[in-house]
Amino acid sequence: MPVPKVKVAVIGGGLVGLSTALCITECLPQCSVTVISEKFSPNTTGDVAAGCLIPHTCPDTPLHQQKAWFKETFDYLFKIANSPDAGDSGIHLISGWQIFKSAPKETYPFWWQVVLGFRIMNEAELSKFPSHTFGQAFTTLKCQASQYLPWMEKRFKNNGGYLESRKVSNVWDLHGTYDVVVNCSGLGSRDLFGDHSIYPVKGQVLEVKAPWIKHLIRDGDGNTYIYPGISGVTLGGTRQTGDWNCFPNTQASKGILDRCCHLEPSLHGVSVIQEKAGLRPTRSALRIEKDVLIKNGQQLPVIHNYGHGGGGFSIHWGTAKTATKLLQELITSMPNVYAKSKL
Ligand SMILES: Cc1cc2nc3c(=O)[nH]c(=O)nc-3n(C[C@H](O)[C@H](O)[C@H](O)COP(=O)(O)OP(=O)(O)OC[C@H]3O[C@@H](n4cnc5c(N)ncnc54)[C@H](O)[C@@H]3O)c2cc1C
Numbered sequence: 001m002p003v004p005k006v007k008v009a010v011i012g013g014g015l016v017g018l019s020t021a022l023c024i025t026e027c028l029p030q031c032s033v034t035v036i037s038e039k040f041s042p043n044t045t046g047d048v049a050a051g052c053l054i055p056h057t058c059p060d061t062p063l064h065q066q067k068a069w070f071k072e073t074f075d076y077l078f079k080i081a082n083s084p085d086a087g088d089s090g091i092h093l094i095s096g097w098q099i100f101k102s103a104p105k106e107t108y109p110f111w112w113q114v115v116l117g118f119r120i121m122n123e124a125e126l127s128k129f130p131s132h133t134f135g136q137a138f139t140t141l142k143c144q145a146s147q148y149l150p151w152m153e154k155r156f157k158n159n160g161g162y163l164e165s166r167k168v169s170n171v172w173d174l175h176g177t178y179d180v181v182v183n184c185s186g187l188g189s190r191d192l193f194g195d196h197s198i199y200p201v202k203g204q205v206l207e208v209k210a211p212w213i214k215h216l217i218r219d220g221d222g223n224t225y226i227y228p229g230i231s232g233v234t235l236g237g238t239r240q241t242g243d244w245n246c247f248p249n250t251q252a253s254k255g256i257l258d259r260c261c262h263l264e265p266s267l268h269g270v271s272v273i274q275e276k277a278g279l280r281p282t283r284s285a286l287r288i289e290k291d292v293l294i295k296n297g298q299q300l301p302v303i304h305n306y307g308h309g310g311g312g313f314s315i316h317w318g319t320a321k322t323a324t325k326l327l328q329e330l331i332t333s334m335p336n337v338y339a340k341s342k343l
């Protein structure tokens with residue numbers, strides 16, 4: 001007798017929801033997966049991002065866990081960057097410098113062994129940055145979201161997954177149709193699940209035409225960065241905690257341009273192609289865990305995966321794997337379902 005598929009709804013079609021949905025279809029073939037989302041690429045937070053793999057430390061998530069997620073993500077994307085899929089997926093290597101006005105407490109950040117060729121900059125290199133006294137040189141990866149997100153959607157659909165464009169206003173509407181809900185709704189979790197510990201940190205970036213820029217330059221304070229990409233150079237940024245307005249603002253753009261020109265004077269007079277702003281779904285700790293909602297004696301199992309803040313690209317594949325593992329455990333514990341996985 002054929003075993004019926006486990007019906008899984010993933011809420012959220014951003015970077016986190018898509019990668020989680022894709023990972024489930026790859027690892028748990030006994031699941032039928034539907035991504036339900038109000039927004040898809042090019043309208044998600046990831047579409048605004050520079051997509052550079054440099055982790056942001058999440059204060060209340062154990063560091064070894066963040067390192068493991070970063071390593072899993074880096075190794076996975078590095079393989080893609082070295083395959084014939086590199087062009088379609090928009091993933092490429094990028095080298096350069098993170099510089100500091102004064103040496104940070106940890107001269108070797110927790111992720112130094114994950115990126116390639118990490119070393120402390122020498123005097124000659126540092127002479128490029130007269131207002132900085134310390135720097136780190138390394139090679140990392142960058143995802144061009146306008147290619148990477150559609151590429152994931154395509155692979156997900158090839159694996160038999162479904163995409164549904166709509167808002168979920170009550171998670172209980174999914175009960176009955178789906179066996180499990182995976183919650184990757186980012187800031188949407190606030191209304192949907194009543195989680196008030198998630199908040200926006202607005203970020204703005206500029207896309208400029210400056211094809212001579214070949215190195216990443218990031219001020220260690222995290223406020224100013226220059227990331228060359230496939231179709232332009234991303235200049236950033238801003239960080240406005242609690243700001244829900246997701247439109248770019250002219251004053252902020254001027255500030256970004258001034259700060260970037262200070263770091264890299266060759267950018268003076270550069271032409272701006274686009275201004276973009278987005279809201280980083282931020283929480284003091286990422287939330288990746290199993291949960292069971294109960295109402296009138298009915299149960300709805302939920303796997304949460306949200307709160308990636310300013311570092312979603314850096315850890316998304318690792319968190320997708322963890323969420324998938326939790327789903328597998330849940331399925332194994334569900335009656336009448338034969339769980340078989342490739343994890
Ligand atoms: C300016 C900027 C620069 C950045 N740069 C980098 C970088 O260089 N490196 C890096 O690692 N990270 C970076 N990030 C962070 C990264 O973009 C985020 O961590 C990531 O995009 C978050 O993905 P998400 O899927 O959780 O959120 P989102 O993309 O916001 O996805 C949430 C999805 O859920 C849907 N949704 C919510 N509620 C509901 C509902 N009730 N019903 C249906 N759908 C719902 C939404 O429509 C949306 O599609 C940057 C972010 C910004 C803003």
Ligand SMILES: *[C@@H]1O[C@H](CO)[C@@H](O)[C@H](O)[C@H]1NC(C)=O
Pocket residue numbers: 039040041042043
């Ligand atoms: C993105 O947003 C624009 C403007 O609101 C809309 O016209 C377009 O259909 C959206 N794209 C997707 C894939 O949802």
Ligand SMILES: *[C@@H]1O[C@H](CO)[C@@H](O)[C@H](O)[C@H]1NC(C)=O
Pocket residue numbers: 171183184185186187188189190191192193194195196198291293302304306307
């Ligand atoms: C889904 O996640 C959001 C945070 O993104 C949270 O606020 C919400 O409570 C979660 N929804 C459910 C049904 O647990």
